[in-house]
Amino acid sequence: MKGWLIWLILIWIGTVHAATDSELLVKAALERTNHQVRYDGKYVSIAYPNGDVPAEIGVCTDVVIRSYRKLGIDLQQLVHEDMKANFDAYPSKRIWGLSKTDTNIDHRRVPNLRAFFTRKGQSLAISDQAKDYQSGDLVTWMLPNNLPHIGIVTDKKHPQTGNPMIVHNIGLGPKLDDMLFAAKITGHYRY
Structure with missing residues (x-):
């Protein structure tokens, strides 16, 4: 009986102290700030699934993609699969004139990530109150020059x-x- 009680206590301690997905995402995102990355959003052919542009280059979407990858979540594959099944739910035709998916770039485009997080996560209210944004949330903005x-x-x-x-x-x-209120917020998501 004593062994059973110790086992239950260990499970309870593990449950209480286990990091949440949002905590793990934030930890992965903060770790990304230790990397030297040259801002470069050029089109690059990459492997599929789990493909990535060279580690020394990237853009804003690559921060999100690489952070989620630390949690075992491959946004390249998830976005591709959902886009392939629901192409008209994504802005690729309207914005870029595309007629099919492209595993090399679709997940690296903010408008596509917005569509994906709206469809597969939670789309939350946009607010001018800092308290409404929780650790692990994703925010999109429209910067100058669209x-x-x-x-x-x-x-x-x-x-x-x-x-x-x-x-x-x-x-x-x-x-x-x-950065939260530095530009017009266009989306607020939890995934």
Whole structure:
């Protein structure tokens, strides 16, 4: 009986202290900030599934893709499979004039990730209140010159504004910044 009780206590401790998916995602995103990555969104042929552009290059979507990959989630494959089955639910025809999927680039485009997270995750309200954005949430923005952008909300708070800090790549490699309200928010997701 004593062994059974110890086993139950160990399971309870493991359950209580197990990291959530959002905590693991944030940890993976924060780890991305340790990598030297040149901002480069050029078209590259990559393997499928689990393909990636060379480690020394990337854009904002690659921060998200590589962070989820640390959790065993392959957005390349997931986006491709959903796009292939539901092509009209994605903006590829409207924005880029495409008529079929492309495993090399589809998952690296913010509008496609927005469609995927809306379809397969939770699309949350856009708010001007920092408290409405939880650690592990994904946020998309429209930057000047109609440039879509995406980042991961972390558990770190900016010391002056109190805003949750964002891991993203806006041109200088993966960084942790007070970015949440720096541009027009176009999407708020949980996946």
